Structures are given as structure tokens and as C-alpha cells.
Amino acid sequence: MNTTLPVTKMASAIRALAMDAVQKANSGHPGMPMGMADIAVALWSGHYRHNPANPNWFNRDRFILSNGHGSMLQYALLHLTGYDLTMEDIKNFRQFGSKTPGHPEVHLTPGIDTTTGPLGQGISNGVGMALAEKLLAEEFNKPGFDIVDHYTYVFLGDGCLMEGVSHESCSLAGTWKLNKLIALYDDNSISIDGDVKGWFTDNTPERFEAYGWHVIRDVDGHDVNAVDAAIVAAQKSDKPTLICCKTVIGKGSPNKAGLNKAHGSPLGDEEIAATRKAIGWDYPPFDIPEDVYTAWDARKSGNALESAWNDLFAKYSEKYPKEASELVRRISGQLPADFDEVVRNYIADCNAKKETIATRKASQNAIDALAPALPEFLGGSADLTGSNLTNWKGCVPVREGKEGNYINYGVREFGMSAIMNGIVLHGGFIPFGGTFLTFSDYCRNAIRMSSLMQIGTIYVFTHDSIGVGEDGPTHQPIEQTASLRLIPGLENWRPCDTVETAVAWGNAVKKRKTPSVLILSRQNLPYFERTEEQIGNISKGGYVLRDAPDAKVILIATGSEVELAMKSADELAKKNIPARVVSMPSSDIFDKQDALYRNSVLPRELPRVAIEAAASDYWRKYVGLDGDVVGMTTFGESAPAGTLFKHFGFTVENVVSKVESVLSK
Numbered sequence: 001m002n003t004t005l006p007v008t009k010m011a012s013a014i015r016a017l018a019m020d021a022v023q024k025a026n027s028g029h030p031g032m033p034m035g036m037a038d039i040a041v042a043l044w045s046g047h048y049r050h051n052p053a054n055p056n057w058f059n060r061d062r063f064i065l066s067n068g069h070g071s072m073l074q075y076a077l078l079h080l081t082g083y084d085l086t087m088e089d090i091k092n093f094r095q096f097g098s099k100t101p102g103h104p105e106v107h108l109t110p111g112i113d114t115t116t117g118p119l120g121q122g123i124s125n126g127v128g129m130a131l132a133e134k135l136l137a138e139e140f141n142k143p144g145f146d147i148v149d150h151y152t153y154v155f156l157g158d159g160c161l162m163e164g165v166s167h168e169s170c171s172l173a174g175t176w177k178l179n180k181l182i183a184l185y186d187d188n189s190i191s192i193d194g195d196v197k198g199w200f201t202d203n204t205p206e207r208f209e210a211y212g213w214h215v216i217r218d219v220d221g222h223d224v225n226a227v228d229a230a231i232v233a234a235q236k237s238d239k240p241t242l243i244c245c246k247t248v249i250g251k252g253s254p255n256k257a258g259l260n261k262a263h264g265s266p267l268g269d270e271e272i273a274a275t276r277k278a279i280g281w282d283y284p285p286f287d288i289p290e291d292v293y294t295a296w297d298a299r300k301s302g303n304a305l306e307s308a309w310n311d312l313f314a315k316y317s318e319k320y321p322k323e324a325s326e327l328v329r330r331i332s333g334q335l336p337a338d339f340d341e342v343v344r345n346y347i348a349d350c351n352a353k354k355e356t357i358a359t360r361k362a363s364q365n366a367i368d369a370l371a372p373a374l375p376e377f378l379g380g381s382a383d384l385t386g387s388n389l390t391n392w393k394g395c396v397p398v399r400e401g402k403e404g405n406y407i408n409y410g411v412r413e414f415g416m417s418a419i420m421n422g423i424v425l426h427g428g429f430i431p432f433g434g435t436f437l438t439f440s441d442y443c444r445n446a447i448r449m450s451s452l453m454q455i456g457t458i459y460v461f462t463h464d465s466i467g468v469g470e471d472g473p474t475h476q477p478i479e480q481t482a483s484l485r486l487i488p489g490l491e492n493w494r495p496c497d498t499v500e501t502a503v504a505w506g507n508a509v510k511k512r513k514t515p516s517v518l519i520l521s522r523q524n525l526p527y528f529e530r531t532e533e534q535i536g537n538i539s540k541g542g543y544v545l546r547d548a549p550d551a552k553v554i555l556i557a558t559g560s561e562v563e564l565a566m567k568s569a570d571e572l573a574k575k576n577i578p579a580r581v582v583s584m585p586s587s588d589i590f591d592k593q594d595a596l597y598r599n600s601v602l603p604r605e606l607p608r609v610a611i612e613a614a615a616s617d618y619w620r621k622y623v624g625l626d627g628d629v630v631g632m633t634t635f636g637e638s639a640p641a642g643t644l645f646k647h648f649g650f651t652v653e654n655v656v657s658k659v660e661s662v663l664s665k
Contacts, residue, residue, distance in 0.1 A: 005292065005294075005295035007042075007045075008279075009280075009291075009292060009295075010296060011037040011038045011041050012037075012252075012279045013076070013080060013281075013292045014033060014040060014076045014080075015037050015279060015281070016276070016283070016285075017075075017076040017079070017090060017286070017288075018030050018037075018070075018072040018073060019253075019266075019267050019272050020285040020286055021075070022093070023267065023268070023269070023272055023285075024091060024093065024285070025094040025095065025266075026266060027094055028093065028265075029070050029263060029264050030072070030262060030266065030267055031070075031190070031262035031263045031264075032067055032157065032186060033070045033072045033073035034250050034252055034253065035186060035188050035221070035249045036073055036155060036184075037073070037251065038221060038222045038224050038227065039186070039221050039227050039245055040155075042224045042228045043153060043227070044081065044296075046228050047061075047151075047153075047228075047231050047232075047235075048063060048153065049305055050081075050298065051298075051299075051305060051306045052081050052082035052083040052084075052111070052298055052302055053082070053299055053302060054302075054306060055110045055111045057306045059149065059150050059306075059309045060150060061150045061151045061152070061153060062113045062129045062151070062153070063113060063152075063153050063154075064113060064114055064123070064125060064126045064129075064152065064153070064154045065104055066116055066119070066121070066123045066155060066157075067116075067119065067122070067156055067157035067159060067186065068103040068104050068117040069117065069264070071102065071103050072093065073155075074104055075089075075090060075093070075100050075104075076090070078110070078111040078112075080292070080297075081296050081298040081299075082296075082297050082298055085099060085110060087286055103116060103117030104116050104117070105452075105453075106425065106453050114129075114425050114453070115453050119159040119160045119166075120159075120160045120162075120163025120164070120165040120166040121163075122156065122160065123154050123160055123170065124168070124169035124414075124415055124419055124421075124422065124446075125419070125421055125422035125425060126154040126422060127169040127170065127181065127415075128169075128418070128419035128421060128423040128426065129152045129422045129423070129425065129426040130152040130173065130180050130240070131178060131422075132422070132423045132427070132428055132429055133150060133152065134180065135378070135404070135405075135428075136148045136428045136429075137149065138402075138403040140323055140327050142316070142319075142323075145312065145315070145316045145320070147316050147327070150180065151180045151182055152180060153183075154183040155184050156185055157185070157188070158187070158189070158190075158191055161185070161202070162199075162200055165414045165415055168415025168416075169418060169419055170211050170213070171211050171412075171415075172410070172412065172415065172419070174212025174239065174240060175212060177212070178239075178240045179237055179239055179240060179241075181240040181241070182231065182240070182241045183241065183242050183243065184231075184245055185242055185243065185245060186221065186245060186247055187221070187246050187247060188246075188247045188258075190258070190259070190260050190262075192260060192264055193260065194260045195260075204244065205242070212240075213239055213240050213241060214237040214238075216230045216242070216244065217244050218244065219244060219246065220245075220246060221246055222247060222248070227243070227245060231243065249263060250262025250263075250267070253271055253274070253275045255271055256271060327428075330375075330376050330427070330429075331428050335374075335509070336373050336374070338373065339374075339509070339510075342369070342373045343370070343505075343506035343509075346366065346369040346370070346506075347502045347506070347535065350365075350498040350499045350501075350502045353527075354527040355527055356525065356527060357498065357524055357525070358522055358525065359495050359501050359520040359521045359525055360387075360388065360463075360521060361389055362495070362501035363389060363390075363460060363462075363518060363520050364389035364391070365501075366501055367379065367391075368392045368393055370505060370509065371393075371394070371395070375405075376430045377430055377432075378405055378406075378429040378430065378431040378432075379391060379405065379406045379407070379431070380406060380407030380408065380409050380420075380431070380432070380433040380434070381407075381433060381434040381435065382416045382434070383408070383409065383411045384435055384436065384462075385408070387436070387522075388434030388435065388436075388460055388462045389434075390460050409433065413435045413439050413442035413443050414443055414445070416433045416435070417446030417447060417450075417459070418446040420432070420446075420457045421446055421449055421453070424455040424456060424457050425453070425455060430512075431457060432457075432458035432460055433458075433459065434459075434460035435462075436475060437462065437477040437519055438474070438480060439461075440461050440477075441480065444483075447459060447484070447487060447490065447515065447517070448487055450490070451487050451488060451489040451490045451515055452489075454489060454513045454514065455512075455513065456508075456509075456511050456512040456515060457515045457516075458508045458509070458516050458518070459515070459516070461518065462521070462522060463521075463522045464481070464494065464519045464522070465521070465613035465614060466478075466632070466636040466637075466645065467522055467523045467613065467641045467645070468636075468641070469638075469639065469640050469641040470638055471638070472636065472637065473635040473636045473638070476636035477614065478615055478632050478634075479615045481494065481612070481614045481618075482614060482615040484519075485587060485588060485618060489514065489515070490515055490516075491507070491514055491515070491517070491586060492516075492586060492587070492588055493517065493585050493586045494519040494520075494559040494585055494586075494612075495518075495520070495559065496525060496528065496557075496561075496562035496583055497525055497526065497528055498527055500583070500585045501520070503535075503539055503585075504585060504586070507586075521559060521560050522641075525559070525560055525562075525563060526563055528566070530545070538583075539589070540590060541584065541585065541587060541588065541589030542582055542583065542587065542590035542593075542598075543583060544580060544581070544582055545562065545581045546566060546581040547581075548569070548580055550578055551578045551579055551580040551606060552577050552578055552579070552606070552607075553572070553580070553606060553608070553609065553662065553663060554579070554581075554582055555569060555580070555582065555609055555610075555611060555655070556584055556602075556609070556611070556622055556623070557582070557583060557584070557610070557611040558584055559585075559612070559613075561611040561612050561630075561650065562583050564611055564650055564651075564652065564655060565581045565583075565655070566581055568611075568656055571652050571656050572656060572659060575656070575660075577660075579659070580606070582601055582602065602622065607623075607665075608622060608623040608624070608627040608662075609623065609630065609655065609659050609662055610622055610628075610629045610630070610631070611630045611650070612629075612631050613631070613632060613645070614632055616630075616631025617631075626662065628658045630654060630655055636648075
């Protein structure tokens with residue numbers, strides 16, 4: 001170990017800060033930080049390569065607290081090692097506006113590499129980070145220049161291993177042989193409901209060995225030297241490693257250690273006093289002696305690590321200037337200088353070709369057009385490549401031991417999404433992954449985390465409506481599009497043709513701090529003529545696709561239903577009811593426009609009818625009490641798409657009838 005101070009005292013500092021902060025907040029989880037304190041000492045003082053003065057140093061190791069309810073463990077470590085996290089911040093644990101929220105949040109607290117809390121997603125993010133490290137190393141490292149060379153360490157508990165997403169992602173980690181991924185398992189046999197033997201009897205070591213992991217069993221999680229030796233062994237493996245650390249939850253508490261009472265509530269003043277005595281911590285709350293700070297301080301060593309890497313990278317830049325410049329661009333998140341021009345040219349190309357194709361195919365064409373300009377593209381699909389069309393000319397599958405840029409995730413939608421989040425957080429790639437829109441429910445919490453973390457993960461969801469047809473209601477999304485639009489900060493696109501799809505892709509790639517969802521059709525959709533001004537307005541989320549002098553009604557539509565709106569406008573014109581058609585491929589973006597623009601597209605005085613082959617209630621905010629919606633209020637049926645559209649009222653006759661009814665009010 002890199003300290004002369006007894007490791008027990010270093011661990012005691014973590015235990016004291018955890019129990020004191022939870023007690024002051026009168027909420028939180030003291031048990032895990034107290035139980036994993038010795039494991040933290042072994043990793044953070046002996047192996048973890050980081051620089052508190054620069055939390056974003058690229059070649060740092062990544063640390064993930066997958067069991068994020070134990071956030072005080074990480075906050076204690078960040079404070080003690082020298083990050084910009086003061087004792088006042090610790091005292092404000094779980095308080096409004098503090099840098100120490102109940103669960104770790106990336107971009108809010110310096111030194112946090114991902115937002116955790118929903119169990120199982122942290123380890124899955126870790127798989128993404130380790131994959132990104134591996135792929136970048138294969139692409140950029142040269143003999144004598146291992147400029148991409150860092151580990152991803154994950155703390156996780158029983159709850160993470162019960163969650164299905166951990167099975168999905170850890171299976172892939174073994175397949176990919178992510179040997180720079182090291183997970184330390186807090187095997188304390190306790191969850192909120194008590195001893196887990198009543199509901200968690202898996203043979204975890206055998207399960208991970210079956211995944212293809214290196215497993216180190218039966219490590220005493222309270223023996224710092226034993227954990228240290230296990231980490232050393234893990235670093236030598238050619239596989240990802242699970243270190244199984246047997247621990248006692250709430251270690252040090254005389255009356256609550258080993259019990260679920262220590263898991264998710266303050267210990268109480270009397271028990272804290274007893275714990276202080278038991279662990280030999282003779283200091284008042286939030287008082288850390290100087291010798292403890294000195295032992296934990298990582299600022300000097302961190303600066304030395306980063307300086308050494310900077311020197312290596314400077315030499316690398318001299319010998320490989322092109323590669324160095326490209327790596328700097330990619331890890332900084334900057335797009336190529338000519339990217340806007342590439343997008344403009346491709347949109348113009350779509351406008352010239354006037355193709356009638358499915359928007360899933362339009363999406364693939366857009367990927368084909370953008371990929372040569374974006375070596376950071378890292379595509380994939382959850383076993384639906386031929387349906388999602390997320391591959392492109394020249395893409396190479398990611399396989400163990402081989403450089404690639406396309407991931408076959410298998411039937412693992414949630415794992416795919418959480419892994420992509422980890423890839424984005426690591427840096428160096430723009431990942432996108434596909435599945436059917438109805439299966440976005442499997443991905444939902446990872447999508448939510450993308451938005452919460454404000455990262456630019458791209459989700460490609462095809463087969464977007466009852467147009468799926470014969471596969472029936474299990475595969476026909478009804479409520480998914482509306483529910484995705486309710487996620488704060490998420491930008492959803494449901495384009496109607498090749499041009500809108502091209503704009504959607506350009507927007508998604510540019511928004512590096514905003515996740516995007518592309519909602520795409522299985523069936524062919526026609527191209528629509530537009531002026532240059534209209535094309536420019538697509539990026540505003542909603543625009544007037546067709547206007548009429550003295551319009552009496554507005555038809556609002558998205559995706560495949562824009563064609564229906566246009567045909568209905570033709571029929572309404574015959575009835576002397578001029579109609580404006582508004583295409584709204586992204587209501588999320590449209591709602592962000594200023595009032596002047598929104599009112600110019602949707603004048604208040606004109607009645608409105610919205611048309612979308614999905615849950616109708618979402619559109620009530622646009623049509624108001626006097627308007628109407630042609631949408632879905634039930635699940636679909638199994639039949640050819642044309643039969644279904646007619647059965648559920650997506651016909652010109654029904655739209656005209658709705659308009660006439662609205663105008664008669």
C-alpha cells in the first residue's frame with residue numbers, strides 16, 4: 001500500500017464520514033460504505049490512477065459505484081483524496097442544491113464518472129467504458145506508445161447482480177474479453193428485505209465463469225492486503241474479473257452490523273457513539289485528522305501520473321501527428337470541421353433523388369452518407385440489424401481481438417442501451433443502437449439516464465406503428481412514442497421522408513449533450529417537395545409543409561401520417577375547406593422554439609386536427625378542447641398494414657369527417 005498510516009484508520013475515516021453524513025441528513029445508506037470501506041482503501045490507495053486536480057484527465061482509470069445508494073463511500077473518497085468536494089459539501093449530503101446528492105450524478109460532482117442508483121446500470125455502463133477503452137487502444141496505440149491504457153473499476157452489490165441488465169451486459173463483457181474491467185462484488189448477503197438467501201441463491205462465481213470472466217472467490221473484504229492481492233491478480237488476467245469480497249454490512253456498528261437495519265436508514269446517535277468506540281475513532285463528527293488527510297491525498301501522485309502521460313502523448317504527437325490530432329478531436333467531442341457541409345450536401349442529395357422508401361431505409365442511407373466523415377461512429381442493434389438497418393457499407397463487426405465499429409448486441413435491448421451510455425461517457429465514440437420501437441420499453445430506464453446525464457446517446461427505433469402489420473399487437477407500438485416524449489431533455493424524431501430523416505440524423509449527431517430517438521417506419525413513405533426555407537425549418541421540429549390561402553383548419557401529422565394529412569388536405573380543398581398541413585417530426589424541439597415561431601406555424605385562431613398512428617392523448621395539448629385527434633386508443637391487431645390503417649380510421653374519409661366535425665362546433 002502507498003501509505004504508512006494504518007489502513008484501519010483510513011477505512012475508519014470513511015465509516016465515520018458515512019455514518020455522520022447520513023445521520024445529519026436523517027436519510028441515506030450507511031451500511032454499504034461502512035462495509036466496503038476496506039475494499040475502497042485497497043483500490044483507491046493502491047491502484048486507482050486518477051488526478052483530483054483534473055477529474056477529466058482522459059487516461060485516468062474509471063470508477064463506478066454501481067450500488068449507488070452507498071454514495072457516501074464515493075463522496076468520502078473524493079473528499080479525502082483531494083477533489084473539489086469540501087467538508088461543507090459532505091455536511092450538505094442529500095440537501096437541495098448540494099454537490100452530494102443521494103445517488104452519484106455525473107457532471108454535478110467532480111470525480112463522478114457516471115450517474116448510478118438504478119441498480120445494474122452502473123456495471124453495464126462500466127462494460128461500455130471498458131469496451132470504448134479497448135477499441136480506442138486497438139485503433140490508436142502504437143509500439144511503445146500505450147496512450148490509451150486504463151482500467152474500469154466497478155463496485156457492485158447483490159442488488160446489481162439480481163437486476164437482469166447486469167446479466168445482459170456482463171455476458172457481453174466476457175464475450176469481448178474486456179480484461180481492463182474489474183468488478184469488486186460486495187457480497188454481504190443483505191438487501192432491504194433482509195438476508196438474501198430467501199430470494200438470491202445464485203452461484204454467482206459459477207455464473208460469471210460461465211460468462212467467460214476471471215473470478216477470484218472468497219476474498220475477505222475487510223482484509224485490505226487480501227483485496228490488494230486480488231486486484232493485482234485481476235490486472236494480469238486476459239478476461240474481465242469479478243472479485244468476490246465477503247463483507248459485513250455496517251461493519252463497525254456493534255448492534256446493526258450484518259443486519260438490514262444498517263442498509264437504508266441512519267444508525268442513530270447512540271449507535272454512532274458505540275460505533276466510534278468500536279472502531280477507535282476518537283474524533284467529533286466531520287473532523288478528520290491531518291495524518292488521515294495526508295495518507296489519502298492523491299493530488300501529488302495524480303499530477304505525476306498525468307504529467308507522465310502528457311510527456312508520452314507529446315512524443316506520440318511528434319511521431320504520429322495525424323493520429324494524435326484525431327484522438328484529441330474525438331475525446332474532446334468535437335465533430336469534423338466539414339461535418340455541417342457533409343450534412344447539407346446529403347440533405348440536398350435526398351431532395352434531388354425524391355425517393356419513396358421506408359424511413360428505416362432512409363436512416364440507413366443517412367448513416368452510409370455520414371459514416372465516412374465520422375470514424376467515431378459505433379453502430380449496433382439488439383439482434384435486428386437486417387430490420388433496423390443500422391449497419392452501413394464498410395462497417396466491421398466488433399469481435400474479441402479485432403478492431404471494429406459495429407456491435408451485435410444480441411437480444412439485449414436494456415444492456416445495449418446502458419452500454420451505449422457508458423461508451424458516450426468514456427468518450428471517443430458516437431454510439432447508436434437499434435431495436436423495434438415497441439421494445440423501447442426494455443430500454444426505457446437507460447434512455448431516462450441518458451437524459452438525466454445529458455449525454456448524446458442515439459437510439460434507432462424502427463417498426464414504429466400499426467404499420468408493422470401481421471406481427472400483431474405485441475410488436476405494434478401504441479403508447480411508446482408518447483411516453484418517450486414525456487422524458488425531460490430527450491429529443492424524439494419521427495420523420496416523414498428521406499429529407500426529414502437526413503435532418504434528424506444531422507441533429508442527433510450534433511447534439512452531444514442531448515440524447516436522441518429516431519422513430520422510423522417499416523413501410524415505404526413518399527418524398528415531399530419543399531422550398532429551401534421549409535428544409536431549413538425542419539430543424540425547428542415543426543413547420544408548414546403545405547399552406548393554403550385563408551386556411552380554415554390545421555392538420556398536424558408526423559411520420560407515415562404526413563402522407564395521409566396531405567391527401568386529406570387535397571380532399572378538403574374539393575369541399576372548399578382550405579387546410580394547412582404541419583409536419584412535426586420533433587415536437588420536443590418545436591416546443592423549444594420561441595412563441596413567435598410557434599404561433600406562426602400554429603396560429604391560435606385556427607382549429608386543429610392531429611394525425612398519428614399512436615396514442616392519441618399526447619396531441620391534446622396541441623389541438624385543445626375544440627380540436628380532435630385521429631390516433632389510437634386501443635392496441636392493434638394482426639393483419640396487413642393497409643387493413644389495419646383502414647380499420648383504425650387512418651383514412652382520408654375519417655380525417656375529413658373529423659375536420660368537418662371540428663369546424664361545426
